[in-house]
Amino acid sequence: MGEAPSVGLYDPQEESVLDDPKSRGESSTTIGVKTYFIGRNCNEGHSLEVRIFNDSTGQWVHPVVLGSKPYSCDGHSAVTLGEDRVVVILKGSSPLGRIWFLEVDSNYVREQKKLRGGSEVVAWSKGGIGSAEKPIVISGPSGVGKGTLISKLMEEFPYLFGFSVSHTTRAPRNMEKDGVHYHFTNKSVMEREIEDGKFLEYASVHGNLYGTSIEAVEVVADDGKRCILDIDVQGARSVKASSIDAVFIFICPPSMEELEKRLRARGTETEEQILKRLRNAEAELQQGVSSGLFDHILYNDNLEGCYSRLKKILGLDGEVVPDLKQDSSAVELPSHHTAVTKRGDKIVLECKTEELDKSSENLIVLDTSALMGGAPGRTRGIQVYESDSYSDIA
Numbered sequence: 001m002g003e004a005p006s007v008g009l010y011d012p013q014e015e016s017v018l019d020d021p022k023s024r025g026e027s028s029t030t031i032g033v034k035t036y037f038i039g040r041n042c043n044e045g046h047s048l049e050v051r052i053f054n055d056s057t058g059q060w061v062h063p064v065v066l067g068s069k070p071y072s073c074d075g076h077s078a079v080t081l082g083e084d085r086v087v088v089i090l091k092g093s094s095p096l097g098r099i100w101f102l103e104v105d106s107n108y109v110r111e112q113k114k115l116r117g118g119s120e121v122v123a124w125s126k127g128g129i130g131s132a133e134k135p136i137v138i139s140g141p142s143g144v145g146k147g148t149l150i151s152k153l154m155e156e157f158p159y160l161f162g163f164s165v166s167h168t169t170r171a172p173r174n175m176e177k178d179g180v181h182y183h184f185t186n187k188s189v190m191e192r193e194i195e196d197g198k199f200l201e202y203a204s205v206h207g208n209l210y211g212t213s214i215e216a217v218e219v220v221a222d223d224g225k226r227c228i229l230d231i232d233v234q235g236a237r238s239v240k241a242s243s244i245d246a247v248f249i250f251i252c253p254p255s256m257e258e259l260e261k262r263l264r265a266r267g268t269e270t271e272e273q274i275l276k277r278l279r280n281a282e283a284e285l286q287q288g289v290s291s292g293l294f295d296h297i298l299y300n301d302n303l304e305g306c307y308s309r310l311k312k313i314l315g316l317d318g319e320v321v322p323d324l325k326q327d328s329s330a331v332e333l334p335s336h337h338t339a340v341t342k343r344g345d346k347i348v349l350e351c352k353t354e355e356l357d358k359s360s361e362n363l364i365v366l367d368t369s370a371l372m373g374g375a376p377g378r379t380r381g382i383q384v385y386e387s388d389s390y391s392d393i394a
């Protein structure tokens with residue numbers, strides 16, 4: 001294992017060590033020959049920045065940083081978890097979540113390194129407490145009724161579901177609003193954002209680019225809702241190959257004639273676009289039905305019947321509608337901790353609480369033994385509980 005460099009802050013201008021990182025709120029954690037320095041950047045709204053010292057080469061590296069960055073005003077603690085990630089626990093007010101993971105050698109990071117010609121890459125993933133419900137991916141040919149079914153679901157259960165607003169380079173239709181139905185963008189901007197690692201998946205569909213940004217899914221999860229993605233079969237395949245664990249649903253038309261009728265009746269496409277969509281529908285249907293990619297295939301013959309079957313799949317057909325909100329029974333993480341230690345899979349925070357003018361110490365345990373997901377999405381499955389003493393923590 002490499003030794004951490006003499007403590008100090010790297011000055012990108014000077015390429016030299018300046019002062020003690022602790023005095024600037026910077027943490028350092030070592031995995032193998034690399035030490036990861038994580039500290040806030042006051043020039044960039046207090047986002048946490050990452051730089052790496054490679055002990056074997058004696059070089060400092062500024063990695064490509066993927067994912068949304070955490071923000072911290074009051075400091076943080078960092079501990080390694082296995083050989084592939086660092087857990088970062090923020091102090092102070094953190095409306096967007098207190099637990100973050102910096103992946104340094106996960107499958108996703110290795111893939112991204114390869115795509116970027118071997119450059120050093122790290123990726124942030126926000127931590128999710130408890131096991132939030134899986135996102136729902138809905139695919140199917142144009143005009144089959146995906147949007148109609150999703151709208152019905154969102155109208156009936158607005159507090160349970162949130163729609164992942166995709167980016168697209170196609171022109172808006174009459175009634176479509178930017179930021180609501182899609183984020184309308186152009187090809188060069190979207191290609192640059194894809195290059196910057198801002199998208200969970202993207203595909204060229206009917207001659208335009210479409211993609212789901214990491215942020216689109218995060219916004220829904222931050223709202224404590226279950227995310228619905230309306231994406232094509234290529235996008236569904238990318239999501240399936242990623243760390244995101246989702247429910248995959250494919251919607252089929254009763255016949256090609258009925259599909260054509262619905263597309264024409266919608267009246268949103270030109271004749272040329274309708275013909276292109278119908279041509280593409282054949283291949284989509286074949287892949288959707290036979291690829292084994294989808295967990296459920298629904299025939300949208302009669303709308304109400306199809307909607308009922310969709311609700312059944314999602315466990316919404318009973319009298320008691322389940323509370324799909326994120327685990328509300330979880331212990332709240334206090335805004336400050338005084339020390340952090342690691343015991344196997346468990347991270348223990350020592351916290352001081354001030355109540356009725358009395359201060360007491362307690363231990364908050366973050367159990368990471370059943371983590372799921374990870375960058376480019378969330379890392380879910382953290383269990384949080386209180387403990388009276390270290391001896392109770394197995």
Ligand SMILES: Nc1nc2c(ncn2[C@@H]2O[C@H](COP(=O)(O)OP(=O)(O)O)[C@@H](O)[C@H]2O)c(=O)[nH]1
Nearest residue numbers: 142143166202203205210211212230231232235
């Ligand atoms: N891969 C991918 N496909 C998307 C995304 N957003 C929409 N699509 C798909 O793009 C296709 C065309 O969508 P759209 O232009 O809205 O037409 P519509 O399906 O006829 O309503 C549909 O199959 C959508 O499911 C996305 O973010 N990623």
Ligand SMILES: Nc1ncnc2c1ncn2[C@@H]1O[C@H](COP(=O)(O)OP(=O)(O)O)[C@@H](O)[C@H]1O
Nearest residue numbers: 142143144145146147148262266300301302303
């Ligand atoms: N089961 C159905 N029967 C008849 N028309 C339907 C049905 N489901 C949807 N439609 C209609 O078909 C058209 C296409 O539906 P839409 O939801 O826009 O499809 P998609 O989002 O899959 O492209 C819309 O005009 C919609 O009202």
